[in-house]
Amino acid sequence: MKRCTWAKAKNPLYVAYHDKEWGVPVYDDRLLFEMLCLEGAQAGLSWWTILQKRENYRDAFDQFEAEKIVMYTDEKLQSLLENKGIVRNRMKIQSVVTNAKTFLKIQREYGSFSSYIWSFVDNKPIINNWETEKEVPTSNEISDRMSKKLKKDGFKFVGSTICYSFMQAVGMVNDHTIECFCHPAFHKDVR
Structure with a gap:
């Protein structure tokens, strides 16, 4: 079974992430x-x-329940700074609280965060047909636009490269190389 080169011969956790999550629409x-x-x-x-560290992040940040995160006290933020299971960067930790507030605002305004975020790709995944990993960009015009909008709306740590990586992670963009069994063309050829 062929995979994207970045996932070959890696730890089973990394391979599972590649095989079951990366590029799958969320x-x-x-x-x-x-x-x-x-x-x-x-x-x-x-x-x-x-x-x-993802499981530690889930435990530390209440399973990313935004309603709970917006209620964090200074004591909770201090405990996060002392949590060795996550990246202990004050600005990154604070950004989760800021982003939770903005996320809830977006849900109220748009009905769901999903509607808001998927509108950047006209509500359908972009399927790319890269032959090699070297062709895969780290950002594009859509991630540039998304980054500007998210920042304008109040989100933090949402630069264009982060936005593009997010788009790949949640399947807004499918950047599996064409030889990878996770690329949609592979499944069409098999049927």
């Missing part, structure tokens, strides 16, 4: 919020670092 608001926060935590680090 419409659940809570999971979209979680992935946006985790992608922001990744800034300046590797996804592998964050993926290994």
